[in-house]
Amino acid sequence: QVQLVQSGAEVKKPGASVKVSCKASGYTFTSYGISWVRQAPGQGLEWMGWISAYNGNTNYAQKLQGRVTMTTDTSTSTAYMELRSLRSDDTAVYYCARDRIVVVPAAIPTMAAADYWGQGTLVTVSS
Amino acid sequence: EIVLTQSPGTLSLSPGERATLSCRASQSVSSSYLAWYQQKPGQAPRLLIYGASSRATGIPDRFSGSGSGTDFTLTISRLEPEDFAVYYCQQYGSSPKTFGQGTKLEIK
Numbered sequence: 001q002v003q004l005v006q007s008g009a010e011v012k013k014p015g016a017s018v019k020v021s022c023k024a025s026g027y028t029f030t031s032y033g034i035s036w037v038r039q040a041p042g043q044g045l046e047w048m049g050w051i052s053a054y055n056g057n058t059n060y061a062q063k064l065q066g067r068v069t070m071t072t073d074t075s076t077s078t079a080y081m082e083l084r085s086l087r088s089d090d091t092a093v094y095y096c097a098r099d100r101i102v103v104v105p106a107a108i109p110t111m112a113a114a115d116y117w118g119q120g121t122l123v124t125v126s127s
Numbered sequence: 128e129i130v131l132t133q134s135p136g137t138l139s140l141s142p143g144e145r146a147t148l149s150c151r152a153s154q155s156v157s158s159s160y161l162a163w164y165q166q167k168p169g170q171a172p173r174l175l176i177y178g179a180s181s182r183a184t185g186i187p188d189r190f191s192g193s194g195s196g197t198d199f200t201l202t203i204s205r206l207e208p209e210d211f212a213v214y215y216c217q218q219y220g221s222s223p224k225t226f227g228q229g230t231k232l233e234i235k
Contacts, residue, residue: 035224037172045164045172045215045226061223062128095171100183111219113162115183117171 002026004096004118011124012086019082020121022096029053029077033099033110036070036081038092039120046092050109051079059109086125093120129154129218131227139235146203148230150216155196160220163192163201166229167212175214176201208234 007021022034036048049060051070058070069082079096097114104110130153140146150161159179164172174183176192179199189204203210211234216227 037226044229045166045217047217047224047226050222050224059222097172100174100177109222109224111158111160113160113174113177113183113217113219114172115174115177117173120171 002098002116004098004116006094006096006118006121009122009124011126014087014125014127016086016125017082017084018086018123019080020094020096020123022079022081022118024053024077024079024098027098029072030074031102033103033112034070034072034079035097035099035109035114036068037095037097037114039095040089040092043092048081048094052103052105052108052110053079054103054105057105057108083123086123088125091123091125093122095120128223129156129221129225131216131218131225133214133216133227133230135230136228137231137233139233140206141235142206142208144206146201146206146210146232148201148203148214148232150194150199150201150227152197152199152218156199156218157220159195160218161192161194161199162217162219163190164215164217165210165212166215172215203232206232 096118098116099112100115161179163176166172180192
């Protein structure tokens, strides 16, 4: 069965960086893309960006450009999201989510909804 | 960027009743690339509907989606106790893949 297991909660100071991992199992990792979505306390969902596990292509939300980097390690079927220069308004639960369909190499990102989600990682930014 | 506006913000209904949730886009959503998700407290979102009207695997047929262009609807035909949650629409036809602000479906 498809599973995405994320790393544990983090507490960071303003200005620091955080790197969240998302280990995939139960499917061919390199055939699908992964989106990252965050949710501030009591708020809605915010799409942060997408990475193709097929070739590493990325597409980031403009508001996070320059602060976010998404990568994959195909040898361990793990996706990573690093966010730098953390601010208090980055406090949120961060989710990874798999595309419902296989990667379309020419499409960045693949036009797909997310059918499997990680359990979420709480990142708290506080001095 | 496509902005999605969901209405109402909160919907109060009783089990057995019919729920109709709306999602309006600021511009046309290409190829009906519109999804609906359900989220319960402390849980990750769950995909219900993709392609505006196709049910995801394992989703009961009381959930249905419709619409095209800029206006989309999620209908729950007869509410079960487990359906009370927050519902989000998302367009994935263009980047960024934006979400609506959510509709909270609460027990009346």
